[in-house]
Amino acid sequence: VEDEPAIRKMCARVLERLGYRVAVAAGPEEALALVEAREAPVDLLLSDVIMPGLNGRELAERLRTRCPGLRVLFMSGYDADAVATRGVLESGVHFIQKPFAMHALGPKLREVLLQPPFPGGS
Numbered sequence: 545v546e547d548e549p550a551i552r553k554m555c556a557r558v559l560e561r562l563g564y565r566v567a568v569a570a571g572p573e574e575a576l577a578l579v580e581a582r583e584a585p586v587d588l589l590l591s592d593v594i595m596p597g598l599n600g601r602e603l604a605e606r607l608r609t610r611c612p613g614l615r616v617l618f619m620s621g622y623d624a625d626a627v628a629t630r631g632v633l634e635s636g637v638h639f640i641q642k643p644f645a646m647h648a649l650g651p652k653l654r655e656v657l658l659q660p661p662f663p664g665g666s
Contacts, residue, residue: 545575545591545603546619551642555590558646559653572598576606585611588657593620601634613661617653619644 546552547570559566567582569575572595579586589607593600604616621642638656640648 545569545572545589545595545600547571547592547595551592554646555649558649559590562650562653564653571595572603572606575603579607579610586614587611588615588617588653590617590619590653593618594622615656615659615661617656 546555549570552568552570556566556568567578567586569578575589575591586607589604591600591603595603598606600616600618600620604614604618608614615638617638617640619640619642623641638652638659640652
């Protein structure tokens with residue numbers, strides 16, 4: 545879930561090349577609709593933190609009702625401490641700061657997928 549089209553497209557392309565099945569959303573409401581329409585649960589949410597409407601944490605909490613095993617990787621142009629002090633993310637969540645090298649995304653996602661589901665340790 546990313547509101548910036550170029551970042552959204554680039555992340556989707558990288559993830560598909562790594563073999564992930566990707567559903568792309570431009571914002572939280574679109575993401576909620578996509579997940580609701582799916583028959584299978586979503587395993588991982590890669591989401592920007594600061595977006596119009598719901599923020600990334602609120603989106604993850606809402607998606608968790610449909611996908612209890614959801615793992616989450618947040619991304620933001622703000623550093624993790626700045627985002628945490630705004631009350632959007634608690635410490636200890638999985639986070640990657642934008643801009644990030646595309647080759648760093650795959651290893652970070654694998655790390656998240658090996659951890660307990662959100663929120664306990666994600």
